[in-house]
Amino acid sequence: xxxxxxxxxxxxxxxxxxxxxxxxxxxxxxxxxxxxxxxxxxxxxxxxxxxxxxxxxxxxxxxxxxxxxxxxxxxxxxxxxxxxxxxxxxxxxxxxxxxxxxxxxxxxxxxxxxxxxxxxxxxxxxxxxxxxxxxxxxxxxxxxxxxxxxxxxxxxxxxxxxxxxxxxxxxxxxxxxxxxxxxxxxxxxxxxxxxxxxxxxxxxxxxxxxxxxxxxxxxxxxxxxxxxxxxxxxxxxxxxxxxxxxxxxxxxxxxxxxxxxxxxxxxxxxxxxxxxxxxxxxxxxxxxxxxxxxxxxxxxxxxxxxxxxxxxxxxxxxxxxxxxxxxxxxxxxxxxxxxxxxxxxxxxxxxxxxxxxxxxxxxxxxxxxxxxxxxxxxxxxxxxxxxxxxxxxxxxxxxxxxxxxxxxxxxxxxxxxxxxxxxxxxxxxxxxxxxxxxxx
Numbered sequence: 001x002x003x004x005x006x007x008x009x010x011x012x013x014x015x016x017x018x019x020x021x022x023x024x025x026x027x028x029x030x031x032x033x034x035x036x037x038x039x040x041x042x043x044x045x046x047x048x049x050x051x052x053x054x055x056x057x058x059x060x061x062x063x064x065x066x067x068x069x070x071x072x073x074x075x076x077x078x079x080x081x082x083x084x085x086x087x088x089x090x091x092x093x094x095x096x097x098x099x100x101x102x103x104x105x106x107x108x109x110x111x112x113x114x115x116x117x118x119x120x121x122x123x124x125x126x127x128x129x130x131x132x133x134x135x136x137x138x139x140x141x142x143x144x145x146x147x148x149x150x151x152x153x154x155x156x157x158x159x160x161x162x163x164x165x166x167x168x169x170x171x172x173x174x175x176x177x178x179x180x181x182x183x184x185x186x187x188x189x190x191x192x193x194x195x196x197x198x199x200x201x202x203x204x205x206x207x208x209x210x211x212x213x214x215x216x217x218x219x220x221x222x223x224x225x226x227x228x229x230x231x232x233x234x235x236x237x238x239x240x241x242x243x244x245x246x247x248x249x250x251x252x253x254x255x256x257x258x259x260x261x262x263x264x265x266x267x268x269x270x271x272x273x274x275x276x277x278x279x280x281x282x283x284x285x286x287x288x289x290x291x292x293x294x295x296x297x298x299x300x301x302x303x304x305x306x307x308x309x310x311x312x313x314x315x316x317x318x319x320x321x322x323x324x325x326x327x328x329x330x331x332x333x334x335x336x337x338x339x340x341x342x343x344x345x346x347x348x349x350x351x352x353x354x355x356x357x358x359x360x361x362x363x364x365x366x367x368x369x370x371x372x373x374x375x376x377x378x379x380x381x382x383x384x385x386x387x388x389x390x391x392x393x394x395x396x397x398x399x400x401x402x403x404x405x406x407x408x409x410x411x412x413x414x415x416x417x418x419x420x421x422x423x424x425x426x427x428x429x430x431x432x433x434x435x436x437x438x439x440x
Contacts, residue, residue: 009115009182010044010047011037011114012047012110013117014049014116014119015053016119016121016125016132017098017100017128018051019095020093020094020122020125020409021091021092021094021410023077024074024075027202027247028052029202030119030121030149031204031251032119033117033149035190035191037194038189038190039188041191043182047110048191051097052097053098053195056098058106070305071278076096076098078094079093079094080094080095083127085404089413089414090418104135112140113143115145118132118133118146118148118164120159121150122150122151123154129162130162137163144165144166147167150217153170158401166179171207189236192239198243198244199247201249202249203236204251204252205230205233205250205262208224208253209253210257211324212322213321214321214322214388214390215382215389216388218253220387222253230265230266234266234269237275246277246278248277248279249281249282250279250281251282255281255285257286259289264297271297279301279303281307282305282307283307285307286309286324287310287329288324288333290332290333294336295337296340299340305346306347306348309324309349310350311361311380312363313365315327316360320357330349330370334373345436347375348376349370349376350378350380351370351380351428353381353412353416353421354421355382356415357390363379367379367431377428377431379424379428380408381408382408383408384406397414
């Protein structure tokens with residue numbers, strides 16, 4: 001049913017707080033929410049509240065305002081009681097982001113809204129979404145609340161029970177426009193001006209991934225790999241650069257795929273334009289596609305951090321989970337980056353820990369192998385997402401119908417035990433520190 005309005009509607013965009021055992025501002029921005037807001041900027045009256053905006057004037061924590069040289073930092077945080085199902089986990093549970101009182105005061109000062117769009121991130125972060133919905137219902141009982149994003153897609157039935165009026169699954173935005181009775185201008189840029197100040201931004205040249213790794217949920221969110229229009233990406237970069245943003249993270253899940261048609265033309269334009277920014281790659285790069293020529297172009301265009309998806313040095317494990325890369329592919333990628341004068345201290349390889357087939361994976365061996373290459377290992381705790389083959393295999397250990405059990409920290413500790421998990425993390429940290437004192 002269409003919720004058509006005669007007057008120009010007021011829409012609030014909200015990025016909720018995080019409830020988790022750990023969280024860090026690793027260039028974390030609600031890019032999907034900002035894109036939707038941008039599509040509507042000339043058709044509605046927009047307001048924006050991002051609980052995770054460390055530079056927000058309402059952020060009372062001096063510590064959380066600080067950023068490292070690449071624009072990352074700690075969120076404002078407070079210790080909270082663990083949910084009952086997570087009570088056995090040894091780690092402290094926290095709420096990350098601006099306080100609930102800040103949001104409530106913001107709502108009082110704003111008047112009323114017709115619609116509220118709420119971004120949803122990790123499935124197990126839903127307590128933050130629940131909190132936002134409660135405060136919205138209290139302040140604006142008649143406002144229509146719309147959820148979208150990862151949790152709304154992967155746990156659609158669960159999200160539909162939180163009390164929102166509309167829950168968007170995947171990229172089914174046509175349903176959203178029908179619900180609003182407003183049709184967008186999809187040539188518009190993301191609503192970055194919603195931030196009072198902005199230290200870091202986000203870009204995507206593509207949606208989806210052509211690979212089907214057995215542990216990855218991307219195919220459920222973006223069923224098909226698709227390149228975006230390069231001219232749109234150029235405009236987004238210029239838009240961010242003109243606002244003083246100097247650190248930009250790519251959110252692509254397959255940034256290096258078909259690079260001759262997508263990434264390389266984009267980077268050549270960056271070089272020719274004279275735009276100087278620091279590019280970062282928090283989503284795993286596929287080392288198989290990192291050639292010497294591409295590495296040289298990436299470094300020349302401003303790439304500063306490189307996060308490579310490795311996961312395991314076991315060829316058998318790699319083949320069984322998708323065959324994305326092998327040890328030889330990682331070695332060749334590192335050599336290409338070294339030849340391009342990339343800083344080895346800013347090259348990391350992700351290794352999954354807490355995978356249900358971890359014994360075949362040999363996490364410790366992978367850590368030591370990465371260390372031997374002179375780069376950083378970065379442990380990525382496995383999240384058992386329903387609908388993925390590896391996630392479904394984890395139902396013997398956890399009730400995956402409760403999204404809190406999809407928490408990567410919780411599941412890795414249940415599977416390995418706190419002692420073994422901490423040992424692997426300590427080994428990774430110690431070897432990373434020892435690498436910093438060496439010259440390769």
